[in-house]
Amino acid sequence: MKFFSSLAMSAMLATTAFAQSAVIGAPLAGSAVQAGCNITVEVDRPNTLTGSTEVGIVIGFLSCVGFNSNVCPPASEIMGSILYNGPYHPEFHTNVSRSKPPHQNFTVAIPTTAKTGPGQLSVAHFNLIGAGQFPFLETLNISVNVS
Structure with missing residues (x-):
């Protein structure tokens, strides 16, 4: 029985984190x-019913040129x-033409040393979730092309 309650708790935490x-x-x-x-x-950051406290984000850039088959890790x-x-404070914005979730825009500069070819833009997002404020860290990335 303990197994099923642990499994249910794990599923609930995973769903909340997602x-x-x-x-x-x-x-x-x-x-x-x-x-x-x-x-x-x-x-x-899509709006949710579960409470959370945003801690911050990191935005990074990596040139994929030179990695195995030019694919970034x-x-x-x-x-x-x-x-x-630094800080991350997503908010609803009513002055946009289409409906968007809470978000924040950051203006950043692609490094002058970036090599022409494939690159990767990454975000590390850290927040505290739920009444117990458990820590949640995720990493995201998209591929870009440096010209």
Whole structure:
């Protein structure tokens, strides 16, 4: 019986954590970026009924040129050059033309040393979830093309 209660608790925590997941809303995967130029990174966090406290995010860039078959390792292993490290306060914005979840935009610069070719934009998102405030860390990434 203890097994089933542990299984149910694990499933509930996993479901709650999944509901708190962030998404990279912009740029779109496969977008072209230029070394040394600013881009806007939109980090969305869907609205949920479960309470949470945002702790912060890290945005990184990694050039994939030179890795095995020019494929970057997972963001959970390497973030690359840190473009932003700080607070995250997603909010609803009513002045947008389409309905969006709570989000925050960050203007960051692609490193001038970025090599032409495939790259990876990564986000590490950390928050505290639920009444007990258990810690939740996730990493996200999208592929971009440096031109």
